[in-house]
Amino acid sequence: MNTPEKTAAIYARFSPGREQTEQSIEGQVRVCEQYAQAHGIKIVDTYVDRRISGRREDRPEFQRMIADSADKKWDFVLVYRTDRFGRDKYDITIYKHKLAQLGIKVIPAAEAMVEGPEGIILEALMEGLAEYYSAELSQKVSRGMKESAYKGKATGGTRLLGYRTAADKSYEIDPDESQTVRKVFDLYIKGTPLQAICDQLNAIGLKNTMGNPFRIGNINNIISNRKYTGVYKYQALTIGTKKSAPNTGFGPCWAG
DSSP states (O other): OOOOOEEEEEEEEEOSSTTOOHHHHHHHHHHHHHHHHHTTEEEEEEEEEESOOTTOSOOHHHHHHHHHHTTTOOSEEEESSHHHHOSOHHHHHHHHHHHHHTTOEEEETTSOOOOSHHHHHHHHHHHHHHHHHHHHHHHHHHHHHHHHHHTTBOOSSSOOTTEEEOTTSBEEEOTTHHHHHHHHHHHHHTTOOHHHHHHHHHHTTOOOTTSSOOOHHHHHHHHHOGGGGTOEEETTEEEOOSTTGGGTTOOOTTOO
């Protein structure tokens, strides 16, 4: 009597970040396929989440894979490593349990599998490490962003009209756009209404940072942004004053 062929679905994922590319998915899938071939397992489907953190439970393809598993289409879910399945140990445990109730086992193809009581300890350790590395990375990124802010360097977000970002991520005054900022402040100081400022800027073809005509919200953001006085605020960190603008890389580009 022939033994039924074992089947599996592959789940692959990579996190947000410029260093993450499609090659990551290709590598993950290749390792899973090699594992399946070596163990006589047939791959019947592949699910891929791109640029989504493993700490998120609402990953579209992950949730689709879980839902499809309810039809018992496969015996295993193959992932490259445990952290591809998830980075929150509670979510990992919950979803592994859901799959186990369906008779489906999650296999990290690039990690050692140990059967018996020792395997339980190793599996729990790998789940904890997945969450640990995620938390550590988040902490490093936060620390790096604060250090960049302390040095007056760009930390992302919407570009500020009148400034541009240099190669070292420091801010410098844009000679063309700064003229627009000066005009906004000149008109505002003279008591010109915000809508009238918009109309004047748009009448001569000036654009906001998105390349669109000015709106009242754009003008309000300019006149209320403390960076134009040399004050750089990032989360709870405030750096620079009008007198110490050089410390931040910002300065009153509107000052004639």
